[in-house]
Amino acid sequence: MQLEGKNVLITGGTRGIGKCMIQELIKGGVSKIAVIARDKENLKKLSQEFEGVKFLKITGDVANIEVLREAVARIEDKWGHLDILINNAGIVSAGPLEDIQDEDVYDQVAINFTAVLLLTKYCIPLLKSAEEGAILNISSGLGLIGMPFYSVYGSTKAAIRQFSDSMRRELAPFNISVTCAFPTATDTDMMQKFKGRKMDSPEFVAESSIQGMMNKEIQVIFGGEERLKENRLNFEAPAELDMLVAQNYEQRKTASLDHKAV
Numbered sequence: 384m385q386l387e388g389k390n391v392l393i394t395g396g397t398r399g400i401g402k403c404m405i406q407e408l409i410k411g412g413v414s415k416i417a418v419i420a421r422d423k424e425n426l427k428k429l430s431q432e433f434e435g436v437k438f439l440k441i442t443g444d445v446a447n448i449e450v451l452r453e454a455v456a457r458i459e460d461k462w463g464h465l466d467i468l469i470n471n472a473g474i475v476s477a478g479p480l481e482d483i484q485d486e487d488v489y490d491q492v493a494i495n496f497t498a499v500l501l502l503t504k505y506c507i508p509l510l511k512s513a514e515e516g517a518i519l520n521i522s523s524g525l526g527l528i529g530m531p532f533y534s535v536y537g538s539t540k541a542a543i544r545q546f547s548d549s550m551r552r553e554l555a556p557f558n559i560s561v562t563c564a565f566p567t568a569t570d571t572d573m574m575q576k577f578k579g580r581k582m583d584s585p586e587f588v589a590e591s592s593i594q595g596m597m598n599k600e601i602q603v604i605f606g607g608e609e610r611l612k613e614n615r616l617n618f619e620a621p622a623e624l625d626m627l628v629a630q631n632y633e634q635r636k637t638a639s640l641d642h643k644a645v
């Protein structure tokens with residue numbers, strides 16, 4: 384797939400990985416981009432930073448069904464069709480399950496998962512009107528392996544993986560590809576309160592994810608050979624991975640305690 388002249392909708396394109404993906408899209412020749420995010424000021428800044436790009440700015444929360452319906456109605460009015468949908472917006476609230484606030488459980492499911500189902504549902508007719516459509520879903524390495532203290536976040540991200548598989552098979556007859564990206568720790572606002580290991584840059588994650596989408600790759604998995612090995616172990620011998628995880632249980636717990644970006 385080529386990017387030149389494509390119409391794109393991205394959620395959460397105002398910061399972090401999403402903003403870097405916008406940069407990549409523009410580099411590739413995209414000039415019509417719809418963005419949904421909550422902070423109006425950050426949305427305004429996009430037009431100042433990327434002159435010559437026609438942004439359709441939708442201020443709102445993806446957890447609000449009316450925001451999603453309105454966004455898709457505006458795209459239909461303005462553009463008639465959509466070539467690329469990028470489901471990127473996400474939040475995290477980590478820690479032992481019994482300490483996670485009920486509201487944070489609901490919000491993670493609503494923003495990271497339910498919003499992706501509904502927005503994709505609303506976009507399908509517009510994607511079918513494109514010559515060649517693409518969906519890029521941003522999951523997480525924690526959606527491949529269920530780690531302690533990320534039970535809610537990881538479950539929403541695993542659901543994105545399953546959803547991507549279903550949609551890829553369901554939309555195949557309509558020339559719409561579905562790519563799912565699984566970043567590991569990436570240096571963005573989301574990770575400011577994470578006291579963990581070294582991270583990927585959002586530029587790298589954005590470039591590889593967009594490239595994966597253009598190449599119609601099914602999955603883009605970050606974290607190198609070590610992560611692939613862990614994924615295999617998790618599938619083939621989960622009890623062995625349990626023992627490895629148990630070795631630094633307290634360290635993992637401490638690192639997760641303040642990890643909240645909502």
Ligand SMILES: NC(=O)c1ccc[n+]([C@@H]2O[C@H](COP(=O)([O-])OP(=O)(O)OC[C@H]3O[C@@H](n4cnc5c(N)ncnc54)[C@H](OP(=O)(O)O)[C@@H]3O)[C@@H](O)[C@H]2O)c1
Nearest residue numbers: 395397398399400420421422444445473523568569571573
């Ligand atoms: N950073 C990592 O280590 C990492 C690792 C694996 C996967 N991921 C995934 O990658 C994606 C991007 O993460 P990031 O690190 O770039 O996050 P980020 O820097 O915190 O940026 C999040 C973006 O999503 C928007 N957003 C958040 N909640 C929203 C809501 N309810 N409605 C509309 N927009 C919302 C934010 O804008 P507003 O605040 O203005 O709404 C912002 O543009 C997420 O799905 C995340 O789960 C990140």
